[in-house]
Amino acid sequence: MIKSRQELIKAYIDFFKSKNHKEIPSSSLIPENDPTVLFTTAGMHPLVPFLLGQPHPLGKKLVNVQKCLRTGDIEEVGDSTHHTFFEMLGNWSLGDYFKKEAIKYSFEFLTKILKIPKEHLGITIFKGNENAGKDEESAKIWLELGIPKERIAYTIESNWWGPAGATGPCGPCTEMYYWKLKNKKPPKIFNPSDKNWVEIWNDVFMEYNKTKEGKFLTLKQKNVDTGMGVERTLAILNNLEDNYLSTIFLPIIKQIESLSSKPYSNEKNKKPMRIIADHIRAAVFILGDEKAIKPSNTEQGYVLRRLIRRAIRYAKLLNINKSFTIELAKTIISLYEDYPELKKNEQFIIEQLKEEESRFNETLEKGMKKFNEIIKNNKNEISGKDAFLLFQSYGFPIEMTEELAKEKNIKVNLKDYEKEYQQHQELSRTLSSGVFKSGLADASETTKKLHTATHLLNEALKIVLNDKNINQKGSNITPERLRFDFNFSRKLTNDEIKQIETLINQKINESLNVKREEMPLKKAIESGAGFLSNIKYPEIVSVYTIEDKKDKRGFFSKEICTGPHVSNTKELGKFKITKEESVSFGIRRIKAILEQK
Numbered sequence: 001m002i003k004s005r006q007e008l009i010k011a012y013i014d015f016f017k018s019k020n021h022k023e024i025p026s027s028s029l030i031p032e033n034d035p036t037v038l039f040t041t042a043g044m045h046p047l048v049p050f051l052l053g054q055p056h057p058l059g060k061k062l063v064n065v066q067k068c069l070r071t072g073d074i075e076e077v078g079d080s081t082h083h084t085f086f087e088m089l090g091n092w093s094l095g096d097y098f099k100k101e102a103i104k105y106s107f108e109f110l111t112k113i114l115k116i117p118k119e120h121l122g123i124t125i126f127k128g129n130e131n132a133g134k135d136e137e138s139a140k141i142w143l144e145l146g147i148p149k150e151r152i153a154y155t156i157e158s159n160w161w162g163p164a165g166a167t168g169p170c171g172p173c174t175e176m177y178y179w180k181l182k183n184k185k186p187p188k189i190f191n192p193s194d195k196n197w198v199e200i201w202n203d204v205f206m207e208y209n210k211t212k213e214g215k216f217l218t219l220k221q222k223n224v225d226t227g228m229g230v231e232r233t234l235a236i237l238n239n240l241e242d243n244y245l246s247t248i249f250l251p252i253i254k255q256i257e258s259l260s261s262k263p264y265s266n267e268k269n270k271k272p273m274r275i276i277a278d279h280i281r282a283a284v285f286i287l288g289d290e291k292a293i294k295p296s297n298t299e300q301g302y303v304l305r306r307l308i309r310r311a312i313r314y315a316k317l318l319n320i321n322k323s324f325t326i327e328l329a330k331t332i333i334s335l336y337e338d339y340p341e342l343k344k345n346e347q348f349i350i351e352q353l354k355e356e357e358s359r360f361n362e363t364l365e366k367g368m369k370k371f372n373e374i375i376k377n378n379k380n381e382i383s384g385k386d387a388f389l390l391f392q393s394y395g396f397p398i399e400m401t402e403e404l405a406k407e408k409n410i411k412v413n414l415k416d417y418e419k420e421y422q423q424h425q426e427l428s429r430t431l432s433s434g435v436f437k438s439g440l441a442d443a444s445e446t447t448k449k450l451h452t453a454t455h456l457l458n459e460a461l462k463i464v465l466n467d468k469n470i471n472q473k474g475s476n477i478t479p480e481r482l483r484f485d486f487n488f489s490r491k492l493t494n495d496e497i498k499q500i501e502t503l504i505n506q507k508i509n510e511s512l513n514v515k516r517e518e519m520p521l522k523k524a525i526e527s528g529a530g531f532l533s534n535i536k537y538p539e540i541v542s543v544y545t546i547e548d549k550k551d552k553r554g555f556f557s558k559e560i561c562t563g564p565h566v567s568n569t570k571e572l573g574k575f576k577i578t579k580e581e582s583v584s585f586g587i588r589r590i591k592a593i594l595e596q597k
Contacts, residue, residue, distance in 0.1 A: 002114065002237050003247060005087070005230050006338065008089075009230065011113055012063070012228070013063055013064070015113055016061075016091045017063065021061040021062055021063040022058040022062055022063070023063055023064055024058060024064045025536035026064060026065060026066050027040060027046035027066065027536075028067075028289055028290050028291055029067050029286060029289045029291075030289060030291040030474070031045060032046075032562075038071065038299055038300050039068070039071065039300065039303070040068055041068055041070050042066070042068060043064065043066035043068070043090030044090065044204075044225045044227075045066075046066070047062070047094075047225075048168075049563055050094050051092075051094065051206060051225065052168075052221075052564075053095075053220070053221050054563055054564055056094055057518040057541050057542050058539070060093060060095055060096035061091075061092070061093055061096055062091065063090070064090060065090075066090060067085070068085070068086050068087065069086075070084060071303050077274065077275055078270075078271040078272075079271075080241060080243055083243070084282040084307065085281055085285050086229055086231050088228070088230070089227070089229075089230060089233075090228070091224075091226050093223060094221065095222060098205065098207075098222050098224060099138055099205055100137075100141055102224040102226065103138060103141045103203060106176060106226070107142075114233075114237060116237075118145075120178055120179045120186055121147065121151065121177065121179075122152075122186075122190030122192065122197050123142050123147055123151060123152045123174060123175070123177070123190070124153050124192050125138050125139050125154050125159060126138075126174075127154035127155055127156045128154075128156070129156055132160075132216060135205075139154075142174070150188050151189075152190065153190050153191065153192050158175065158192070159172055159175065160173065162204075162206070163210045167209075169208070169219060169223065170216070171204060171206045171207045172204075173202055173203060173204040174203050175192075175199050176201040177197040177198060177199050178236050179197060180197070180236060181196050184196075198236060199232075200232065200233055201228045202226065203224065203226045204225040204226065205222070205223075206223040206224070206225060207219055207222045230248070234246045234248060244270075244277060248335075249281075251331055251335060252277040252280075252281065252331055253273055253277055255327065256277060256318070257273070259320050259324050260315075260318035260320050262318055269318065272315070275310060275314045276311045276314055276315055277328075280328045281332050283307045283308050283311070283325075284332045285339075286304045287349040288333070288339070288341050288342040288344075289345075290341055291473075292345065294584065295352060308325065308356045308360070310397075312361070312395075313395050313396065313397050313400060317400055323357055325353040325356075329349055329353055330350075360395065366394060370390065370393075371390060371396070374386045379410065380411070381413055382410060382411070382413065383413050383416060385416065387401050387412050387413065387417040388420035392424065398414070398417060398421075402414075446479045447477050447479055448564050448565055449566055449571060449572050450477045450482040451477055452514060452546075452565040452566050452569070452572060453482055453575055453592065454472075455544065455565075456504045456507055456508070456546065456556070456557060456575070457482075457500070457504060457575075457592065458557065459556055459557040460500045460503045461488075461500060463503060464496055464500045465488065465496065469487070470487060471486065471532065472486055473486055473587055481592065482592050483589060484589070484591075485587055485588070485589050486587070488586070488587075488588045491582070491588075492580050501577055505574060507546070507548070507556055507569055508570065508574070508575060509570070510550075510569065512546050512547055513547045514544060514546050514565050514566055514568060515545045516563065517543045518541070518542055519540070519541065519543060520539060520540060521540070527543070528553060528558055529543045530557075531560045542560070543558065543559070543560055543561075544557075544565050545557070573594040573595055573596050574596075574597055575592060575593075575594060576594075576595055577591070577592045578592060
């Protein structure tokens with residue numbers, strides 16, 4: 001019986017290695033050059049260039065466990081299964097095997113390695129629509145493996161994946177469900193809407209490419225992309241209906257019990273304890289990531305701040321009034337020794353949590369003053385508007401406002417609060433929708449050009465500023481512009497900005513060839529290729545060289561990178577810096593565009 005996350009991860013990786021898959025490292029939680037999402041949301045996210053046809057240095061069959069974070073359902077966290085941070089097990093075929101092998105591998109791992117009886121499995125398959133036909137092929141494979149037809153259900157909505165944005169790779173998928181009740185025999189007929197059937201694994205068959213015109217064209221390279229959540233799977237294997245009782249979360253929950261002197265077994269305590277455990281774990285992984293994100297009021301920093309503060313708010317409901325985030329963080333770091341970046345960045349994690357907790361406790365004090373003002377002016381009821389004000393401006397969850405009001409024998413207008421909250425949710429969705437408009441698979445010519453331009457910019461900064469220690473600290477590319485973060489201690493002068501532009505445009509006009517090679521990581525570094533010290537690389541890497549015969553090294557720029565890039569700098573157009581600014585202490589940011597000549 002698999003009891004721990006380490007055992008599950010090892011079993012999965014070893015199984016697919018035995019099927020000639022190469023293990024790739026978990027990528028950063030912060031996507032590189034992707035404006036569409038704030039965090040890595042799935043195992044396939046870092047592999048988009050290779051799913052679109054670019055050769056992967058380690059071949060066509062890959063496997064890994066990927067750190068992921070999804071912010072879409074923060075409000076759902078508090079039940080037994082939802083999480084913000086999670087680990088995703090995945091195996092991929094990049095134009096190699098397809099449906100038959102993928103399904104057979106899944107079935108073999110579930111029944112032979114995890115020892116799940118096939119009688120406890122249910123399968124969903126794509127029903128077909130106007131864009132693609134019914135997936136009869138997958139159904140036939142499952143029947144051959146001994147899954148009875150009564151255990152196969154056809155759906156449309158949940159059995160089609162993608163594209164992640166407006167365009168890109170997509171296709172039907174087959175999902176595997178597990179009957180979770182140990183004391184009740186699974187029904188003969190599988191009904192995926194029955195809550196006792198829990199989705200355990202998803203095999204996506206990327207065989208179509210959606211165009212801007214809305215057409216679905218068959219892909220030349222058909223891919224397999226799979227995903228299995230570590231937290232949910234481990235709970236299922238241990239006959240647990242609550243993920244927070246598995247070995248992943250139990251040490252954190254026990255520490256919260258100790259801090260609060262309250263039992264998790266009490267239904268009233270479960271929601272706040274789950275939220276605290278989930279949110280502090282997610283915060284530790286964001287803070288401990290190679291990109292070193294800090295709490296702030298924008299982008300990833302804002303999500304991080306929201307998670308920490310939400311955990312602190314719920315700690316107050318449990319009467320945890322002393323500083324607690326650092327204690328939990330140390331426990332979480334000790335639970336994840338297989339992520340060395342957490343131990344390496346432990347001091348940074350602790351400093352940031354301490355500062356944020358202190359800052360928010362001051363805000364909470366102001367919130368209590370506001371609460372007392374509200375009840376002084378209205379002794380019968382706290383209006384929905386005032387309850388929402390306490391939530392939005394002072395971070396009071398409605399449960400906290402209700403508890404405080406109950407102590408004063410005052411009611412809260414929950415109906416009006418819900419209206420205010422729903423309006424806020426709609427506005428938030430409208431404001432954030434622009435973040436996702438491009439789609440993960442935007443490998444357009446424009447973004448390829450801008451990606452290549454970042455390599456020129458990286459080298460030009462070192463030359464013009466006469467500082468070889470300058471390194472990329474982050475990058476974000478949209479079809480409209482590039483954004484490049486780098487370490488430097490001061491503001492650039494107008495003359496320096498002009499020199500950087502001139503040097504880059506000179507190299508563009510020299511029509512330099514851009515070459516891609518695959519080589520062992522050690523050889524790439526020895527050859528002079530630039531790399532990010534805070535990134536884990538596979539044993540074989542892609543190296544992009546912008547050749548330059550005038551340079552004694554034979555190149556202007558040479559970097560380890562997944563691409564994609566243009567083949568010659570003459571394709572780029574005219575480079576122009578539109579903004580140079582500070583992001584944080586010691587980190588500068590340049591925004592630039594490419595103009596048509």
